[in-house]
Amino acid sequence: MRIGPFELANHLFVAPMAGVTDRPFRQLCKRLGAGYAVSEMVTSRRDLWDSLKTSRRANHEGEPGPIAVQIAGTDAPMMAEAAAYNIDRGAQIIDINMGCPAKKVCNKWAGSALMRDEAGALAIIEAVVAVCAPRGVPVTLKMRTGWCEAERNALALARAAESAGIAMLTVHGRTREQGYKGAAEYDTIAAVKAALTIPVVANGDIDTPAKARAVLDYTRADALMIGRAAQGRPWIFREIAHTLATGQELEAPATRDVRQWLIEHLHDHYSLYGEDTGVRSARKHIGWAVRALPGGETFRAAMNTLATCDAQLRAVATWFDELAEHHERLPVTNVAANDELLVQQA
Numbered sequence: 001m002r003i004g005p006f007e008l009a010n011h012l013f014v015a016p017m018a019g020v021t022d023r024p025f026r027q028l029c030k031r032l033g034a035g036y037a038v039s040e041m042v043t044s045r046r047d048l049w050d051s052l053k054t055s056r057r058a059n060h061e062g063e064p065g066p067i068a069v070q071i072a073g074t075d076a077p078m079m080a081e082a083a084a085y086n087i088d089r090g091a092q093i094i095d096i097n098m099g100c101p102a103k104k105v106c107n108k109w110a111g112s113a114l115m116r117d118e119a120g121a122l123a124i125i126e127a128v129v130a131v132c133a134p135r136g137v138p139v140t141l142k143m144r145t146g147w148c149e150a151e152r153n154a155l156a157l158a159r160a161a162e163s164a165g166i167a168m169l170t171v172h173g174r175t176r177e178q179g180y181k182g183a184a185e186y187d188t189i190a191a192v193k194a195a196l197t198i199p200v201v202a203n204g205d206i207d208t209p210a211k212a213r214a215v216l217d218y219t220r221a222d223a224l225m226i227g228r229a230a231q232g233r234p235w236i237f238r239e240i241a242h243t244l245a246t247g248q249e250l251e252a253p254a255t256r257d258v259r260q261w262l263i264e265h266l267h268d269h270y271s272l273y274g275e276d277t278g279v280r281s282a283r284k285h286i287g288w289a290v291r292a293l294p295g296g297e298t299f300r301a302a303m304n305t306l307a308t309c310d311a312q313l314r315a316v317a318t319w320f321d322e323l324a325e326h327h328e329r330l331p332v333t334n335v336a337a338n339d340e341l342l343v344q345q346a
Helices: 023-031 052-057 076-088 111-116 118-135 154-164 187-195 209-219 236-246 255-290 296-303 309-326 339-345
Strands: 012-014 036-043 068-072 093-098 139-146 168-175 200-203 223-226
Touching: 012 023, 012 236, 023 036, 023 255, 036 076, 036 093, 068 076, 076 093, 076 118, 093 118, 111 118, 111 139, 118 139, 118 154, 139 154, 139 187, 154 168, 154 187, 168 187, 187 200, 187 209, 200 209, 209 223, 209 236, 223 236, 255 296, 255 309, 296 309
Parallel strands: 012 036, 012 223, 036 068, 068 093, 093 139, 139 168, 168 200, 200 223
Antiparallel strands: none
């Protein structure tokens, strides 16, 4: 699997998620089997580039390459300038956000709202490619199937994007109107893959190894992008890789391994955000990790009252030590799966 000059470790990708896929989370997912990860979206507004939030989102210290940065905005020249700015700071791949369904993004006609203005979307693609191509930086695009059920234009926009020089395209199998509700559909992704020669990545509801296999078979996509299913379960990438390679499911990870991964992630997280912000923003990662485990909800409620990083670390370590006394391997969680639904669609 390649993006421009870069050969990737595999075809399992971490989806860019605002407030989630910061550098510590991306590095954790890569350690646990992901072959590629894209940053949280970085604004194209120059007046926000020096903000603390943007500087953290653009932090790639010690991250193995290729470094991929997603940019978001509505103005073609500003997006081109944002691409150049991030390349100067280490970006090796630029990803254009045309998939975010959040109202605060779409209300400004960015993210997936750009799909309602194909001419404007294409102008952004062309402007960003024009800046990146001379510097040898591939440009990728992430989008949805369309704005709503009646306006599914992913195929038309995908063809135009390929002609404009996009190196890889990711399609989330929902419209902007759906948000994250309902089930993802894969017919549109399959149609895009059949029409294009560049790599096409399938995204949406890939939450088990069986579902990953089914989506690949159905869409013929070149790679899979996983987002929400990796929250609290970053080892899903190695589980999927094992199943795709062997046809067998990988046994659940050792509870003490999960404890160590989470502790190391928290140390990295605190180093990026500092004490005050770190302890607050770490709560969601801890909550995701324990939510489906025995006693997890009770622990999460208590953990959310802790006010220091040290207290969080001690609580997490103790809780997993106690869990490990009863469960050598992580208890099987009730993850959402739509494998049967995909089979019915096929």
